[in-house]
Amino acid sequence: MDLQSPFSKEQVDNLNSFQSARIFHPYTCGNGGDFNHIMYEFRSRYGDRNYEEYIIEEKNKGVRFPEAQFTETKLIATEGGWICPVCDYKQNWAHDFSASKKWDI
Numbered sequence: 001m002d003l004q005s006p007f008s009k010e011q012v013d014n015l016n017s018f019q020s021a022r023i024f025h026p027y028t029c030g031n032g033g034d035f036n037h038i039m040y041e042f043r044s045r046y047g048d049r050n051y052e053e054y055i056i057e058e059k060n061k062g063v064r065f066p067e068a069q070f071t072e073t074k075l076i077a078t079e080g081g082w083i084c085p086v087c088d089y090k091q092n093w094a095h096d097f098s099a100s101k102k103w104d105i
């Protein structure tokens, strides 16, 4: 069964804890992996480090697709539904189990 937005305050808390829990795959943006999203993910981990240099360094270390770790941007639950921190992507449903409890991080 799926829930539709609006979500209750408690469901929002539960869903956002689910997003950080790493037990199941989190809800992610449908536009994840485009340049803006990749840069958002890169900046959230590496601040203002130079992206192109980082990619070259990783490739020199033997990492074949260093970009791949930046291709998923997690959605944020709000009472109005899911929103993306980068673009205007929205999602109005969640699996009800994921909103059913507070997930331990």
Ligand SMILES: [Zn+2]
Binding pocket: 029, 030, 031, 032, 037, 073, 084, 085, 086, 087, 088, 089
């Ligand atoms: Zn997005």
